[in-house]
Amino acid sequence: MTPLNKINNISFFNTLTNQQKEQIASISVVKKYDKDSILYYESDTSKNLLFLISGLLKIFKLDKFDNEIFLYHIHENSMISELTSIKQNDIYCFSNAEFVEDSEILSINFEKFHELFLSKNILTMELMEILLDKTHQLQCILNRELVFDATAKVAFMINQDLEMFNKLKRQEVSFMLHIQPETLSRVLKKLSRNQIIEIDNSDVSIKDKNALEYSFKGVGL
Numbered sequence: 247m248t249p250l251n252k253i254n255n256i257s258f259f260n261t262l263t264n265q266q267k268e269q270i271a272s273i274s275v276v277k278k279y280d281k282d283s284i285l286y287y288e289s290d291t292s293k294n295l296l297f298l299i300s301g302l303l304k305i306f307k308l309d310k311f312d313n314e315i316f317l318y319h320i321h322e323n324s325m326i327s328e329l330t331s332i333k334q335n336d337i338y339c340f341s342n343a344e345f346v347e348d349s350e351i352l353s354i355n356f357e358k359f360h361e362l363f364l365s366k367n368i369l370t371m372e373l374m375e376i377l378l379d380k381t382h383q384l385q386c387i388l389n390r391e392l393v394f395d396a397t398a399k400v401a402f403m404i405n406q407d408l409e410m411f412n413k414l415k416r417q418e419v420s421f422m423l424h425i426q427p428e429t430l431s432r433v434l435k436k437l438s439r440n441q442i443i444e445i446d447n448s449d450v451s452i453k454d455k456n457a458l459e460y461s462f463k464g465v466g467l
Contacts, residue, residue, distance in 0.1 A: 249274040252299050252352050256323055258372055266368070273358040278350050285326070285343040285351070292337045294353040296326040301349020307341050316422040317341060317387055319410060325376050326351065332364055332373070391424075394462060399423045400433045401461035404443065404450060412449050437461070 250271040253259050259267060276299065279285065286292065288307060303320040320326055320343075327337050335357045363369045386406075390399055403423060404411050411419060420427045434450070437443045442457045443450050452458055 249276050249352065252276055252350070256297055256299065256352065258297065258325065258369070258376070261372065262369070266363075269362055270354065270359070273355040273362070275353050276350060277353055279345045279348070281345055281348050283345050285345065286339045288339055288342050290339040292327070292339065293335060293356055294327075295329075295337065295356045295359055297352040297354075298322050298324050298326055299350040299352055302346040303349065304344045304346050305341050306344070315391075315424075318383060319346070319407065328380065329373075329377060332360065332370075335360070389462075396423075396425045396429045397433050397436065398462035399425060400430060401437065401442075401458050404437075404452065405455070405458050405462070408450065408452065416448075 248271065250267060253267050253270050253274070259270060262270070279301070285296075285303065298320050300322045302322075303326060305317045305320060307315045307317060309315055326343065328340055329337060337356060364373070386402070390402060394402060400419075400423065403419070414422075416430055417427055420430045423430070425433075434443070434445060437458070438445050440457070442452075442454045442461070444453050445451075
């Protein structure tokens, strides 16, 4: 499929006219990546605005001992790039990005994108909404890593990304949340015992969303 076909499937561009979408397509390329390949490393710079068309991307950092610190997943139909300014053409990478599945991305020349759209106040509000969402996501990560106890961490992930929680092995979830597998098992049993979730053949479903949200919203407040 051409870049234009892909652009039509990304909600960020829904407000554009067909002519404007063709302009986006003229400054874009579609790239395919294999599972486990690296999109970029921390401290890299890019000249392109990136969107995930299909697949799944893992964002993480490394500590001083080269231990992986999971941050979040980026799902299809989402912007990948982390912008700190719309006036500079260089886009800085503040973390590492690895593909969890075979994926496709849309890569847009950011300088041209700014010239054709942002400078004319087109897509500015849509971009601001994405950046505000990313800021909120960062706040959630800080809570998860610095404030949440084990129960809050598990409840937060189930609430925010149930599909991914069920897709991953329990050991992988434990690794991502930086808790022991035994602790994860105890938390799941407690949430199930309290009628907050239901577990059927290892798949988790939510029974009481309000109680689940209180499990992490009530921590550190």
